[in-house]
Each structure stands twice: as structure tokens, then as C-alpha cells.
Amino acid sequence: MRGLFVGLMTLDCIYQAQRPPQANEKLVAQEVMMAAGGPATNAAVAFAALGGQATVVAAVGQHPMTALLRDDMAQVGVQVQDLTPQRQASPPISSIVVSAATGDRAVISRNAAELQVPPQAIDLTDIDVVLMDGHQMELSVCVAKAAQRQGIPVVVDAGSWKAGFDQVLPLATVVIASANFHPPHGAALAYLQGLGxxxxxxxxxxxxxxxxxxxxxxxxxxxxxxxxxxxxxxxIFHGAFCYAWAGVFAEALASASQVASLSCQYFGTRAWIPHCISQTS
Incomplete structure (x- = not known):
């Protein structure tokens, strides 16, 4: 399986603590990790961890911190196609505090609003599935149309409503939305069904x-x-779904749910991978 994942790549600084800090408070973290993140990026990592060949299409650039992103992607076997190879500014950075008692997280971050690129041709040769997370909307429309013409399934991660989704969603084969997805017209399920x-x-x-x-x-x-x-x-659910999906929808969802549930048992976005590999080998 070869997957193309279009969207956001961030540098995630992840802390595990008893709770998020309050104003003017300092806390000592129990654990900490730094890794590439973002919806499309994490999905690509899961896809690769399960045995697929994953490529992330994202705005990365040449800031010194992007070396961390590239090294991290190389370690997990994910290729990077950089949409902004000459960009010198810092990549988007997310700071996340995970509460040790509950696993809930508090996040402050920047998205790809300042990193939007115009539509451009993306090579889809030998690609089996395309996922887009809505953080490169104009490019996503272009890629989705190309994938549709070539008979490549298009999976859309609809975590929340984003401007421009009305152009992307009708091109999707699969939409996986979260409970936070609130379209401007009607309930989520009815709205998505209405798009065919x-x-x-x-x-x-x-x-x-x-x-x-x-x-x-x-x-x-x-x-x-x-x-x-x-x-x-x-x-991780989305990436696992893309790897598992072969036309039987409920089975692929069940498989993805198993992988996502496993990932919740470990701190951070990488620690689950060796355990997943041991279960599937």
C-alpha cells in the first residue's frame, strides 16, 4: 500500500504532567518528547508503522528546526514532499500538556494559515490512497480532482469545519469526521450524506x-x-484506516479503531509503534 498524505506538519513539544499549568505557575513534567506532528503527518506515521509506504505533502522549509522534522520522518520511514522548500521561517510549533491521570490534552499551536500554497500538480503514480486534513485547502481540491480522475480513493479527515471544505468534501470517497465537526448547514451526518x-x-x-x-x-x-x-x-485512526481499507468499510473502521485504542495506552505519538509491530508480526 502506498499512501499520500496532504496537509499539516508541525513540530510538537509534548509534556506529561499532573495537569496543565495555571497562570503564573511552573510545573515539572513527568515525561517529555519532541516529534513531527499534525493530522496528515500523524496519519502517515501510522500508515508506515503498519507496513505501508507513506509520503507527507506539507509546507516544511529550511529553518534549522525543520531538520528535526525531517530526521523524525526518516526514523519512522515516511517520505516528505516539501511544498515550500525555500521558506526560511520557523515551522508551526505545537505545545501540548497531557494530564497523567486522564490522558486528556491541552494544546496551543499554529496551523497552516500562513503556509498556504497555490494548486499544483502532485505526482500520484502508484498511489493507492490519498488522505487530506484540510490544512492545504486549494491544493487539496487540486489533488482530490486528480485522484478522482485516476480512480484513487480520497479520504478526508474532517476534524473540524474549515473554510473551503465545501469544495473538497464532494470529491471524497470517505469522510471521517470527529464530534467537533460542525458544518454550517445541518447536522454532520445528514450534511455529509447529502453531498453523496x-x-x-x-x-x-x-x-x-x-x-x-x-x-x-x-x-x-x-x-x-x-x-x-x-x-x-x-x-492514527485515519492512517490505520487508509492502510486497512480495501472496500469493506466497517472492517477497516474496526481495524483502525483497534490501532487507535492501542496508541492511547502509551505517552506521545510514537511509543505505541513497537507494540503494534509486535502484535502484527
Missing amino acids: IPYVAITHGERPIILSDGGTPGELAVPPTAVVDTLGAGD
């Missing part, structure tokens, strides 16, 4: 996934798990 999208899923954390399989509604239970950290679980 063949496969729709709406995740609700530990609650059942709501799905529409060719217009047929359904629910899928989520495996119970001991939660240590929920950071990136949705992104």
Missing part, C-alpha cells in the same frame, strides 16, 4: 462510531482501553 459521499464515519472518542456505508446507517463499538494519552489518536 459514499462512506462516512463520525467518531466520538470512546463512544460508538456513527457510520453511513453507501447510505446505510450503522454504529460500531470502540474497544475499551486503559487511556494514558489521547494525543493524535484520531490521526
